[in-house]
Amino acid sequence: MKKTNWLLLVLALVLSMFLxxxxxxxxxxxxxxxxxxxxxxxxxxxxxxxxxxxxxSAEIPTMDAxxxxxxxxxxxxxxxxxxxxxxxxxxxxxxxxAEESEVSDDGMTWTFHLRDAKWSNGDPVTxxxxxxxxxxxxxxxxxxxxxxxxxxxVIKNATxxxxxxxxxxxxxxxxxxxxxxxxxxxxxxxxxxxxTTFGTFLPLNKKFVEEKGDKYALEADTLLSxxxxxxxxxxxxxxxxxxxxxxxxxxxNVKLNQINVKVVKDTATGVNLYETxxxxxxxxxxxxxxxxxxxxxxxxxxxxxxxxxxxxxxxxDVLGNVKARKAMQMVIDRQSMVDVILNNGSIPADGDxxxxxxxxxxSGKDFREVNGELVSYDVDKAKQLWxxxxxxxxxxxxxxxxxxGDTETAKNLDAYIKDQLEQLDGLTVKVTSVPFKERLxxxxxxxxxxxxxxxxxxxxxxxxxxxxxxxxxxxxxTGYSSKEYDQLIEQAGNEYALEPEKRFENFYKAEKMLIQxxxxxxxxxxxxxxxxxxxxxxxxxxxxxxPDYSYKHAYIEGK
Amino acid sequence: xxxxxxxxxxYMLITMFLIATFTFFLMKFLPGTPLTAADKxxxxxxxxxxxxxxxxxxxxxxYFDYMVNLVQGDLGISFQxxxxxxxxxxxxxxxxxxxxxxxxxxIGTILGMLLGLISAIYHNGFLDYGSVFVAVxxxxxxxxxxxxILQYFIGVKLGWFPVALWEGWQYTVLPxxxxxxxxxxxxxxxxxxxxxxxxGSDYITTARAKGVNKFGVVFKHxxxxxxxxxxxxxxxxAVSLMTGTLVIExxxxxxxxxxxxxxxxxxxxxxxxxxxxxxLAFLFIFIILVIDLLxxxxxxxxxxxxxx
Numbered sequence: 001m002k003k004t005n006w007l008l009l010v011l012a013l014v015l016s017m018f019l020x021x022x023x024x025x026x027x028x029x030x031x032x033x034x035x036x037x038x039x040x041x042x043x044x045x046x047x048x049x050x051x052x053x054x055x056x057s058a059e060i061p062t063m064d065a066x067x068x069x070x071x072x073x074x075x076x077x078x079x080x081x082x083x084x085x086x087x088x089x090x091x092x093x094x095x096x097x098a099e100e101s102e103v104s105d106d107g108m109t110w111t112f113h114l115r116d117a118k119w120s121n122g123d124p125v126t127x128x129x130x131x132x133x134x135x136x137x138x139x140x141x142x143x144x145x146x147x148x149x150x151x152x153x154v155i156k157n158a159t160x161x162x163x164x165x166x167x168x169x170x171x172x173x174x175x176x177x178x179x180x181x182x183x184x185x186x187x188x189x190x191x192x193x194x195x196t197t198f199g200t201f202l203p204l205n206k207k208f209v210e211e212k213g214d215k216y217a218l219e220a221d222t223l224l225s226x227x228x229x230x231x232x233x234x235x236x237x238x239x240x241x242x243x244x245x246x247x248x249x250x251x252x253n254v255k256l257n258q259i260n261v262k263v264v265k266d267t268a269t270g271v272n273l274y275e276t277x278x279x280x281x282x283x284x285x286x287x288x289x290x291x292x293x294x295x296x297x298x299x300x301x302x303x304x305x306x307x308x309x310x311x312x313x314x315x316x317d318v319l320g321n322v323k324a325r326k327a328m329q330m331v332i333d334r335q336s337m338v339d340v341i342l343n344n345g346s347i348p349a350d351g352d353x354x355x356x357x358x359x360x361x362x363s364g365k366d367f368r369e370v371n372g373e374l375v376s377y378d379v380d381k382a383k384q385l386w387x388x389x390x391x392x393x394x395x396x397x398x399x400x401x402x403x404x405g406d407t408e409t410a411k412n413l414d415a416y417i418k419d420q421l422e423q424l425d426g427l428t429v430k431v432t433s434v435p436f437k438e439r440l441x442x443x444x445x446x447x448x449x450x451x452x453x454x455x456x457x458x459x460x461x462x463x464x465x466x467x468x469x470x471x472x473x474x475x476x477x478t479g480y481s482s483k484e485y486d487q488l489i490e491q492a493g494n495e496y497a498l499e500p501e502k503r504f505e506n507f508y509k510a511e512k513m514l515i516q517x518x519x520x521x522x523x524x525x526x527x528x529x530x531x532x533x534x535x536x537x538x539x540x541x542x543x544x545x546x547p548d549y550s551y552k553h554a555y556i557e558g559k
Numbered sequence: 560x561x562x563x564x565x566x567x568x569x570y571m572l573i574t575m576f577l578i579a580t581f582t583f584f585l586m587k588f589l590p591g592t593p594l595t596a597a598d599k600x601x602x603x604x605x606x607x608x609x610x611x612x613x614x615x616x617x618x619x620x621x622y623f624d625y626m627v628n629l630v631q632g633d634l635g636i637s638f639q640x641x642x643x644x645x646x647x648x649x650x651x652x653x654x655x656x657x658x659x660x661x662x663x664x665x666i667g668t669i670l671g672m673l674l675g676l677i678s679a680i681y682h683n684g685f686l687d688y689g690s691v692f693v694a695v696x697x698x699x700x701x702x703x704x705x706x707x708i709l710q711y712f713i714g715v716k717l718g719w720f721p722v723a724l725w726e727g728w729q730y731t732v733l734p735x736x737x738x739x740x741x742x743x744x745x746x747x748x749x750x751x752x753x754x755x756x757x758x759g760s761d762y763i764t765t766a767r768a769k770g771v772n773k774f775g776v777v778f779k780h781x782x783x784x785x786x787x788x789x790x791x792x793x794x795x796x797a798v799s800l801m802t803g804t805l806v807i808e809x810x811x812x813x814x815x816x817x818x819x820x821x822x823x824x825x826x827x828x829x830x831x832x833x834x835x836x837x838x839l840a841f842l843f844i845f846i847i848l849v850i851d852l853l854x855x856x857x858x859x860x861x862x863x864x865x866x867x
């Protein structure tokens with residue numbers, strides 16, 4: 001019996017040591033973040049403190065610009081780093097580390113003249129930092145997903161290097177001197193300047209990155225900043241703190257002293273934190289929108305992200321019939337869909353380019369305004385087209401499979417669309433709800449008939465939405481193939497690369513062809529975010545790509 | 560006894576090995592790749608990135624490599640948090656979950672046992688009905704509903720405790736209470752049933768006949784005998800509380816391991832899935848061992864091994 005007790009004591013000690021070790025980590029985290037918590041509540045008490053309290057729905061996966069792929073990472077890379085340019089008002093690139101730039105007559109060579117700027121460790125930001133970062137992003141050893149994607153076909157040799165066919169030093173980038181950075185492109189890229197604002201194109205301090213090795217960008221102290229803010233504290237899974245970077249070249253124009261970010265996944269929790277004044281902004285889900293719609297704090301932010309039904313023309317002869325596809329475009333009441341099902345400010349989509357995304361280079365009018373509504377809601381016409389299609393196909397009863405999402409909103413939306421589509425005589429729609437990655441896999445294998453899909457832009461140009469649908473495009477996966485369409489896109493990318501008006505003419509034609517003539521997609525809606533913002537937060541800039549928000553000029557007034 | 564423990568430790572190792580193997584192959588059935596931008600990459604580019612993670616190798620080779628590393632204590636590098644070691648992530652995340660779990664367990668067990676005892680002592684009385692009512696409520700209301708109610712009334716309306724986040728002991732109060740409600744109910748119900756049964760036994764009658772007072776009987780003879788079934792139930796419950804409850808962690812924004820595990824499954828972060836599964840499995844079988852040993856302490860008539 002004594003022996004038993006002794007053994008039990010040892011076991012109990014082992015367990016308690018294990019638990020103590022585990023919760024010890026948590027205690028450290030909580031005590032250090034306790035400090036930041038008291039900072040935040042103390043500092044936020046007056047305008048002069050200039051502290052912004054926000055939340056994000058996920059932990060930052062990485063702060064390594066070469067490896068970043070998601071919205072949270074790009075958001076905080078954008079807040080702590082400056083690239084050649086950064087997104088300014090109306091999504092126009094404004095000078096960052098590059099004071100100015102010039103492009104050769106053939107549009108193939110860009111020369112950037114860099115200003116005197118410093119990293120947060122005091123090192124100067126030089127042209128070599130860009131050369132190193134861009135080479136690192138396409139180097140297959142880095143394992144970057146976005147490097148090859150964003151630079152391939154844009155920067156000379158990027159694709160060959162990322163496929164391991166050429167050495168990294170063959171990339172079309174060169175440090176002419178410390179303050180001059182030269183880039184050679186594969187072909188003229190009219191939107192190249194806006195591309196340089198994207199996270200993957202940020203510079204890296206080679207000495208620092210190599211010194212930190214595998215640990216680079218994993219913790220607050222293994223990060224360097226050359227932008228408006230720097231991360232001073234990072235409690236993984238819990239939150240992080242940004243403080244103003246006094247070494248930033250434009251520090252005089254940065255008003256906020258601190259940004260506290262907390263990870264909060266649950267919308268109701270976010271709303272409660274907003275109500276108690278812990279956070280200054282919260283995203284609302286549909287069920288909260290009605291409750292807060294009349295509040296002064298309520299805002300709707302339009303996003304250039306489009307959702308549509310992708311129709312696999314190869315999977316089913318019905319979907320291969322253009323009249324049937326057109327009928328499906330016309331039978332869905334998009335307005336009711338956004339008003340009732342989504343209820344978050346989203347707007348009906350009537351083309352493949354979102355509203356307020358790009359402007360006509362000549363007239364300055366919105367692309368959407370110029371090209372007009374390419375789909376309309378007309379049930380009678382839809383039924384007529386559907387009957388014609390059935391006659392052509394010699395079918396009466398048709399069953400189609402619909403691949404939808406597994407979230408609550410997606411299920412509601414998919415049920416609504418099924419109901420709308422089934423207004424077409426003899427049509428039965430079978431909905432399968434799957435997780436996002438399952439849908440992606442089925443898309444890759446073209447193992448679907450109809451799917452609900454979406455796309456957000458990677459740069460500010462119609463090309464990001466329209467070149468997806470060229471024959472054998474990596475994301476096409478609809479079986480759509482049109483020589484004329486391919487030619488329009490190809491011409492816009494090459495022959496007309498330096499002639500913006502002609503280029504846009506091609507995009508207008510291509511979009512009409514894609515949506516109106518060939519009915520490749522069924523546009524559904526353009527997403528928006530319904531939010532509550534504390535009225536004392538001013539001048540936060542909302543971006544259509546890259547970082548969702550820019551806090552460079554934001555400030556607190558009247559709190 | 561020593562032989563029994565050594566034997567159990569060997570079984571633990573075999574169990575861990577089987578769990579690791581089973582999880583590894585099961586994981587390979589998950590659809591999709593760990594690439595976040597898979598829909599944007601060409602096949603060549605995907606292959607280059609997958610090569611970096613060793614995912615281009617045949618599955619048996621991947622399995623062998625993983626097991627070799629595992630034996631050396633290397634759980635690998637996370638896919639979703641580039642270059643971060645799985646061990647580091649687990650250690651950061653398991654702390655808050657275990658802390659909440661232990662707090663909820665202690666509060667839940669003590670309160671539950673008290674309620675159960677009161678019920679048994681005042682059988683069929685007002686206090687009995689009262690504690691049965693509490694137990695039924697605790698068992699039937701889902702913890703997320705209870706959590707939401709606590710958050711809104713105690714956090715937002717009354718402002719007694721923080722609504723959510725993880726910044727000090729006061730932030731643990733509401734999630735602990737939300738988690739504790741279930742063990743309270745379980746402990747109360749078991750304690751009540753067992754106590755009623757024990758109290759009707761012959762030896763209790765004997766004790767009473769010898770003149771031991773009511774409370775003496777309850778605490779000296781009753782509780783000890785009622786503990787065995789209670790521990791049997793509370794053991795696995797303790798593990799499930801300590802290994803993180805996704806809903807509670809989400810509602811109170813607790814940076815715990817439950818949420819991390821679900822995220823790992825959703826993003827095909829294989830090393831984190833494996834690491835978390837192994838950690839949870841270890842906790843589970845370790846606690847089962849401790850419980851088995853505890854039986855012997857509470858009731859020496861329970862023999863742990865043959866011939867001992």
